[in-house]
Amino acid sequence: MENLSLRLxxxxxxxxxxxxxxxxxxxxxxxxxxxxxxRIDLEKVRGKEDFITVVARAINVPDWFGKNWDALSDTLCDFSWQPSPGYVLLFCNGNDMFGMNSGDYxxxxxxxxxxxxxxxxxDKPFWIFFDHSIHEI
Incomplete structure (x- = not known):
């Protein structure tokens, strides 16, 4: 465990x-x-809108969140409402493309x-882990 903590x-x-x-x-x-x-549970995701909504809920986005790709990008690079020395997203229960088409994926x-x-x-660690195999872009 100590090695994983250090690596993070x-x-x-x-x-x-x-x-x-x-x-x-x-x-x-x-x-x-x-x-x-x-922790982001993708089990019920069936498309881009579901994906953005599930991620937004999991990271407790602020009220100004716009529910689109740009807003998701902006909030993932902000986190002013959640100060931390580092961040980890853990995607669980997803299929290979998170329930989205290849373009949205x-x-x-x-x-x-x-x-x-x-x-x-x-100079801040941001990790993303998937509990399943992912395809290359």
Missing amino acids: TRVSEAGMYRLDCRERDLHAAIAETGYSLF RIAMEIFADTIEFWRSQ
């Missing part, structure tokens, strides 16, 4: 990964770091990659 602090390693440990081990490691964890993955790079430029 390395900004240069932060990125998108398939979860390869037990979820409870990830929770314990995150607790040691003091990071904010957002690709946009979501690009937003995630841009978000990780933004937080890296701020």
Whole structure:
């Protein structure tokens, strides 16, 4: 567990990964770091609107959230309402493309990659874990 906690602090390693440990081990490691964890259940997602809504609820977006890709990108690069030394999104119960078509899936993955790079430029770790295999963009 200590190794996972230490690894989570390395900004240069932060990125998108398939979860390869037990979820409870990830929770314990995150607790040691003091990071904010957002568990996002994708089981009922059936398209872009559902996906954005589920993510927005999980990260407790502010009232100004616009319910579109730009708003999602903006909020993932803000988190002023949730100050933390680092952030972790854990996507659970999703299929290979989160219940979206390939175009929307690709946009979501690009937003995630841009978000990780933004937080890296701020010297803050931003991790995304998937509890299933993902396809390459």
